[in-house]
Structures are given as C-alpha cells and as structure tokens.
Amino acid sequence: MELDPRLWGIRSMLSRVRHKILVLSGKGGVGKTLTTALLGLAAARKGLPVGALDLDVTDPNLHVVLGVDPGREWPGERKGILPVHVAGLRFMSVAFFTRGRAAPLRGREASEAIREILSATNWGQLELLLVDMPPGLGEEMLETLKLIPESIALVVGTPSRLSRDSLARLLSLLAENMPTRRILLLENMARGEAVLTSLAREYGARYIGSIPYDSRVEEALGDPSRLLDTGPGKASECIVEAILDYLSS
Amino acid sequence: MHEWAIAEGIIKAVEEQLRSGVKPSRIVVVAGELQNLDLEVMRGYLDPALSELVPEASVEYEVEEARFECRSCGFKWSLKESVLTSEEREAIHFLPEAFHVYIRCPRCGSRDVEVTSGRGVRLRIEY
Ligand SMILES: Nc1ncnc2c1ncn2[C@@H]1O[C@H](COP(=O)(O)OP(=O)(O)OP(=O)(O)O)[C@@H](O)[C@H]1O
Numbered sequence: 001m002e003l004d005p006r007l008w009g010i011r012s013m014l015s016r017v018r019h020k021i022l023v024l025s026g027k028g029g030v031g032k033t034l035t036t037a038l039l040g041l042a043a044a045r046k047g048l049p050v051g052a053l054d055l056d057v058t059d060p061n062l063h064v065v066l067g068v069d070p071g072r073e074w075p076g077e078r079k080g081i082l083p084v085h086v087a088g089l090r091f092m093s094v095a096f097f098t099r100g101r102a103a104p105l106r107g108r109e110a111s112e113a114i115r116e117i118l119s120a121t122n123w124g125q126l127e128l129l130l131v132d133m134p135p136g137l138g139e140e141m142l143e144t145l146k147l148i149p150e151s152i153a154l155v156v157g158t159p160s161r162l163s164r165d166s167l168a169r170l171l172s173l174l175a176e177n178m179p180t181r182r183i184l185l186l187e188n189m190a191r192g193e194a195v196l197t198s199l200a201r202e203y204g205a206r207y208i209g210s211i212p213y214d215s216r217v218e219e220a221l222g223d224p225s226r227l228l229d230t231g232p233g234k235a236s237e238c239i240v241e242a243i244l245d246y247l248s249s
Numbered sequence: 250m251h252e253w254a255i256a257e258g259i260i261k262a263v264e265e266q267l268r269s270g271v272k273p274s275r276i277v278v279v280a281g282e283l284q285n286l287d288l289e290v291m292r293g294y295l296d297p298a299l300s301e302l303v304p305e306a307s308v309e310y311e312v313e314e315a316r317f318e319c320r321s322c323g324f325k326w327s328l329k330e331s332v333l334t335s336e337e338r339e340a341i342h343f344l345p346e347a348f349h350v351y352i353r354c355p356r357c358g359s360r361d362v363e364v365t366s367g368r369g370v371r372l373r374i375e376y
C-alpha cells in the first residue's frame with residue numbers, strides 16, 4: 001500500500017490553527033484577494049494571531065495587495081517553512097518559490113502544489129487562517145475543501161446579476177454536497193443597499209456583511225495601512241467582528 | 250528544517266496504521282529526486298521514531314529518479330540533464346511544482362512539461 005504522508009502532515013500543521021476560512025467564488029474578479037488581505041490585516045490590527053495563504057497556485061497575487069516582493073523575501077525554515085510577516089500578518093504564497101513568474105499547472109499538479117504548501121507551512125498558533133482561492137468550482141476548490149474538512153467557506157459575491165447567478169450555483173453546490181460545512185456570504189463592491197441577503201437565506205448561508213466599492217483602493221494596493229484607511233478597509237474591521245461573533249456562537 | 254515536516258507526516262501516518270490495528274512489516278520511504286530531500290536529515294528524525302513505533306519492521310529509503318516528458322513534442326529526459334542554479338533547486342525543494350518555472354523542454358522549449366516520476370515523497374507499507 002502507498003500513502004501520501006502529506007495528508008497527515010496537513011492535519012498536524014493545521015492542528016494549531018483554530019479557524020480556517022476558505023475565500024471562494026465561482027466567477028473571477030469579485031474581490032477574493034482584496035478581501036482576504038483586508039480581513040487579515042484588520043484582524044492583525046486587532047492583535048489576533050492571523051495568517052493569510054495564497055492558494056491561487058497558477059496566478060497568485062495576494063503578495064501584490066500586501067506589498068510583498070516575492071523576489072526579495074524568502075521564507076525561513078523551522079519545523080517546516082515559516083510564513084513571512086507583513087503588518088502583523090503571517091503570509092505564505094507559492095509566489096515565493098515561483099518568484100512571481102508563471103507556473104503553468106494542470107489540475108492534478110495544482111492539487112500537488114496545494115498539498116505541498118499546506119503540509120509544509122508551519123503557521124504556529126493561529127486564531128484565524130484566511131485562504132485566498134482561485135475562482136471557479138474546479139480542482140483547487142474541491143481539493144482544498146476535502147483537505148480541510150473543518151474549514152468554513154467564505155463566499156464572495158458582488159451585487160451584479162451576473163455574479164448572483166454564479167453565486168447561486170456555488171452556494172447550492174456547497175449546500176447540497178457538504179451539508180455540514182459552515183458557509184458565510186460576503187457582499188463586495190456594494191453600492192448602497194445590501195442585495196445578497198435573501199440569496200444567503202435561500203441557501204442556508206450566513207450573510208456576514210458588505211464591503212463598499214471605493215475607487216481609492218487601486219492606489220492603496222501594496223500599502224497595508226493605506227488599504228485599511230479606505231472604505232473597504234474600515235468595513236473589513238466590522239466584518240472581522242461579525243466573523244468572530246459568528247465563530248464564538 | 251522542512252524535512253522535519255515531511256518526517257512528521259510519515260510518523261503520524263504510521264501511528265494511524267498502528268491505531269487501526271495493522272502491523273507494518275516493511276516501510277519504504279520513496280523520495281523523489283526532484284524534491285532533493287536530505288535523506289540523512291530524514292533518517293535522523295525517522296529512524297529513532299520508527300524503531301520505537303514499529304521495532305519489528307524493516308525501514309528502507311529509496312531515491313526515485315526524476316524524469317520529465319514534454320506535452321508539446323513528447324520528448325523525455327531526466328533531471329540530471331537539466332541545469333539549475335542553487336536558488337532554483339532550493340525553490341523546487343520547497344515546492345516541486347516550481348520546476349515549471351525553471352525547466353523547459355530541451356528539444357522544443359515548451360513549458361508544458363510533466364514530471365513522470367520522482368516528484369516527492371511516498372510511503373510504501375507492507376504487512
Ligand atoms: N470593494 C472594492 N472597491 C474597489 N475595488 C475593488 C473592491 N474589491 C475589489 N476591487 C478591485 O477589483 C479587482 C479584482 O479584485 P480581486 O483581485 O481581489 O478579485 P479576485 O476575486 O481575487 O479575482 P480572481 O478571481 O482573479 O482571483 C482588483 O483590482 C481589486 O483591487
């Protein structure tokens with residue numbers, strides 16, 4: 001019989017991480033990476049031990065939002081690979097090893113990379129680990145949901161009708177196939193009234209709040225303290241509170 | 250050390266075998282050449298732990314040659330024929346899939362390359 005020892009490694013490495021949150025969406029470009037960064041930075045500012053992991057293995061860009069240059073930083077080693085510290089946040093990404101260059105991966109290879117990173121990263125003790133996922137209902141999402149069965153799905157959607165349609169598909173997939181999984185819905189690029197609350201109710205997800213659209217985000221990218229000063233940054237502080245409330249109830 | 254994390258996974262896997270009531274008689278740690286693990290370091294962690302957990306089992310270490318195949322032109326070659334800097338080796342050591350950035354097909358230059366053997370660590374257990 002042949003076993004993949006990483007499956008045990010993953011459990012062991014994540015055993016000291018209290019809550020794992022996978023940031024998901026069906027369609028791309030809805031703001032998973034930005035919200036992963038903002039929620040992580042806001043939680044770190046509150047003094048929580050928090051980690052952020054970029055699992056968008058073929059096209060990682062969380063380092064850009066956080067202002068980390070993968071060509072210059074190199075994770076240390078101690079009982080595994082150590083995340084890099086940015087503004088109080090512990091950060092890990094495949095970009096450190098690909099030096100920010102393109103790594104064309106087929107489905108199975110993306111899963112291999114995900115297993116490797118999850119089993120090798122030594123986060124230490126964390127209250128919260130936020131995982132930025134690639135868009136889509138494919139290999140990466142299915143593999144990560146399986147590897148971390150206790151994780152919470154934080155689904156990001158925008159008010160656009162196109163986004164809602166795709167959101168409904170993802171929510172129904174999660175609700176049908178993984179009935180015990182805890183699901184949160186976050187509305188991003190909100191303009192005024194929240195429009196996704198009824199969708200959340202329909203699929204048994206918890207609506208966790210909304211983040212407004214703010215054109216100042218673009219120039220603040222790469223600068224954690226400026227990002228936290230934007231509308232989305234401030235909203236993220238409330239959303240972190242809401243998530244912590246939800247997790248403790 | 251990163252080797253520690255891999256060894257830890259192996260020990261946990263063997264422990265679970267024992268808990269489920271099966272007794273391994275032979276354990277083979279198959280290490281892919283691509284990941285370039287330090288086997289001496291691995292043995293330093295594993296030998297004492299395994300000889301305590303499964304004293305009757307034989308424990309062996311095997312290095313599997315890393316081989317590639319180009320998906321564009323079908324060319325096959327081995328890691329030994331690829332030239333890598335020590336930094337590139339280090340990146341691949343942490344994340345074998347990083348080879349896609351540093352290794353191209355020597356015949357046609359394509360980056361759509363598959364590693365057909367010798368990627369990472371597998372644990373072979375016989376009873
Ligand atoms: N609330 C917001 N206000 C202003 N700009 C935003 C907001 N949310 C996201 N953006 C911008 O929209 C773009 C897409 O966001 P982001 O990269 O976070 O999406 P994503 O879901 O991670 O995309 P992908 O699916 O490609 O990974 C980025 O330029 C980001 O800065």
Ligand SMILES: [Mg+2]
Binds near residue numbers: 034133
């Ligand atoms: Mg993204």
Ligand SMILES: [Zn+2]
Binds near residue numbers: 322356359
């Ligand atoms: Zn070729």
